[in-house]
Amino acid sequence: MPYYESVFIARPDISAAQVEALTESMSAIVVEGGGSVAQAEYWGLKSLAYRIKKNRKGHYTMLALDAPAAAVKEFERNMRLNEDVLRLMTIRVDELDAEPSVMMRNKNSRDERSRRDDRSDNKPAAKPEVAAEVNAEVASTDAAAPAETKTEGEDK
Secondary structure, three states, X not given: OOEEEEEEEEOOOOOHHHHHHHHHXXXXXXXXXXXXEEEEEEEEEEEEEXXXXXXXXXXXXXXXXXXXXXXXXXXXXXXXXXXXXXXXXXXXXXXXXXXOOHHHHHHHHHHHOOHHXXXXXXXOOOOHHHHHHXXXXXXXXXXXXXXXXXXXXXXX
């Protein structure tokens, strides 16, 4: 059977549990058509690049499908009819990856790194000889400047 990857965006005002229920009902349609869902990933509530049906955010979900074309067609038809789905895109792929998608890998790598370590490593330390030169230049310009100058109108 051919392999497909389908990503859909659900409305932001529904809960994550409702998105999971929507995913399960759409997966059941694929299974009824003689296919299977190899992987289902919920990517979370993310900002959209532009407004879709007056929404600025959406719940993203990716499904990896191993199904005949007729089952995928029925799946897409039901997705288009569902009012909770803002956008849908299904593509045919040569093979399905067993590992998590790029979106899930990036999410995990962000969680693992420490924020405190990132902040301290980014600032380079000032060299002591440069700081001494700057202090010496400031001191020499202060000594060379006249203490006070009087104008002719100030004597009175």
